[in-house]
Amino acid sequence: MTRLHTPRWAWALTGSGHFFVESFELIRTLEHCDVFVSKAANEVLRMYKLKLDFPETTRVLHDKTASSVPIGGFYTGVYHTAVIAPATSNTVAKCVAGISDSLPTNVYAQAGKCLVPSIVFACDTAPELETMAPSGMVKVYPRPIDLENTARLKTYERTRVVESLAELIETITARQKVISGDG
Helix, strand or coil: CCCCCCEEEEECCCCCCCHHHHHHHHHCCCCCCEEEHHHHHHHHHCCCCCCCCCCCCCCECCCCCCCCCCHHHHHCCCCEEEEEEEEEEEHHHHHCCCCCCCCHHHHHHHHCCCCCCCEECCCCCCCCCCEEEECCEEECCCCCCHHHHHHHHHHCEEEEECCHHHHHHHHHHHHHHHCCCCC
């Protein structure tokens, strides 16, 4: 049995379809990543007809326990970075309120408790957005409370909220440099 390389990326998938496919592709570029798949993300995977076929250095952890057992690695130094991407407005609101009752919100909470930096790709970042749905491009109009929660999350310690795929890629690239000692 191969020894688990640590520290690793912890990437939580939520039930958002906003840049889901692109986020999925970005995971494939990372070495040593654990993908935390929420129950809602499983539904999105089926809608987009995606398979969890990642490189062999990637582990896939499913939401199968009430207490989110897979997140225990934060306490033993398994993770250097938590990524929640894409993050639904529900996930963002729960992170802001300190509610950790799903796999993605538990990833965020435990990362914070263990001083592990988090990157959150919030979906609801402007009063009007276009996003790709399984049936094609659709317009979305986030509620004021969703925009307020995104703004509030930006003020949290060790949390970097990104608002675009380009910003997500840029932030992950910068984090890779820090991890490797080049940043």
